[in-house]
Amino acid sequence: MTTRILLAAALGAASLAAVAAPETYVLDPAHTLPGFSISHLGMSTVRGLFDGASGKVVLDRAAKTGSIEVKIATAGIHTGNSKSAGGMRSRDDHLRSADFFNSAEFPDMVFKSTKIAFAGEQPDTIEGTLTLLGVTKPVTLKVDHFNCGPNPMSKKEMCGADLSGSIKRSDWGMKYGVPGVSDEVKLFIAVEGYKQ
Numbered sequence: 001m002t003t004r005i006l007l008a009a010a011l012g013a014a015s016l017a018a019v020a021a022p023e024t025y026v027l028d029p030a031h032t033l034p035g036f037s038i039s040h041l042g043m044s045t046v047r048g049l050f051d052g053a054s055g056k057v058v059l060d061r062a063a064k065t066g067s068i069e070v071k072i073a074t075a076g077i078h079t080g081n082s083k084s085a086g087g088m089r090s091r092d093d094h095l096r097s098a099d100f101f102n103s104a105e106f107p108d109m110v111f112k113s114t115k116i117a118f119a120g121e122q123p124d125t126i127e128g129t130l131t132l133l134g135v136t137k138p139v140t141l142k143v144d145h146f147n148c149g150p151n152p153m154s155k156k157e158m159c160g161a162d163l164s165g166s167i168k169r170s171d172w173g174m175k176y177g178v179p180g181v182s183d184e185v186k187l188f189i190a191v192e193g194y195k196q
Helices: 002-020 091-096
Strands: 022-026 034-042 044-050 052-061 064-072 108-119 122-132 135-148 157-167 182-196
Touching: 002 034, 044 108, 052 182, 064 122, 064 182, 122 157
Parallel strands: none
Antiparallel strands: 022 052, 022 182, 034 044, 034 182, 052 064, 064 108, 108 122, 122 135, 135 157, 157 182
């Protein structure tokens, strides 16, 4: 009888451990899209996206903990102005230059979480650091949307989220054009990852 009770307890503990185990999701570059928006001369809003993001998310939804790391290729920037005109370089080329992202010297920027806070069953805010131009500073992102489930076509388990926040780019040493080109930059990152 005692052996049965011990065996049942061991199986129960193993089941709980399996339920509470952290799950790792590798980000899908085709559906992970970081971007930004910034005021230009107080007249309009310029928006940009970055191709070439990679990373992973680790979630333990039972324990309400996790982590995320996203690496973003700075040369992958595009803002709708990629071709030079009238002898002037394009906006995208200028953004890759030393005035802004300095992609030749700093090919990647990285967001790495330090804490994920949950509201009920869902991730709500992500505290972390952004490394840009060789400078690492704290950033907090809001989780605007989060969902997990099987991909309807491949049936693979996946999670996706929309994250947002804002920074002052001068905090990272990117001061060119301020204040005509706003110091405040609104960030957003759409991520999708597949369970490993």
